[in-house]
Structures are given as structure tokens and as C-alpha cells.
Amino acid sequence: MLLKNEKSYFEMIVTNYEFPEIHDDRYDSNWLIIEIRVTLAKVRGLPRIRVC
Numbered sequence: 001m002l003l004k005n006e007k008s009y010f011e012m013i014v015t016n017y018e019f020p021e022i023h024d025d026r027y028d029s030n031w032l033i034i035e036i037r038v039t040l041a042k043v044r045g046l047p048r049i050r051v052c
Helices: none
Strands: 002-004 009-017 033-040
Touching: none
Parallel strands: none
Antiparallel strands: 002 009, 009 033
């Protein structure tokens, strides 16, 4: 997924699966490993965003 304009940029890429060898567990077989790239415009008055 890619969202961008002249000043901001957000990209999310699925890079892999966490547990690709598990096929019979509904909850553990579908975890995704993602990569996120973000560039935010500098705007006065907006709160800072913390990414963990």
C-alpha cells in the first residue's frame, strides 16, 4: 500500500509470514511481517507521533 502527496509518504509492504509452516492453526498461521516507511510533513500545532 502506498499513500503519498507532495509532503508526506506512507508505504506498507508485506515482506513475509511469521509462521508459514503452520497450516492447521487458525490464529498462528496468518501472521504477517510488514515493513513500514513514513515521511511526515512538518506542520506546526500537530502533536508528535511516536512509532514503537
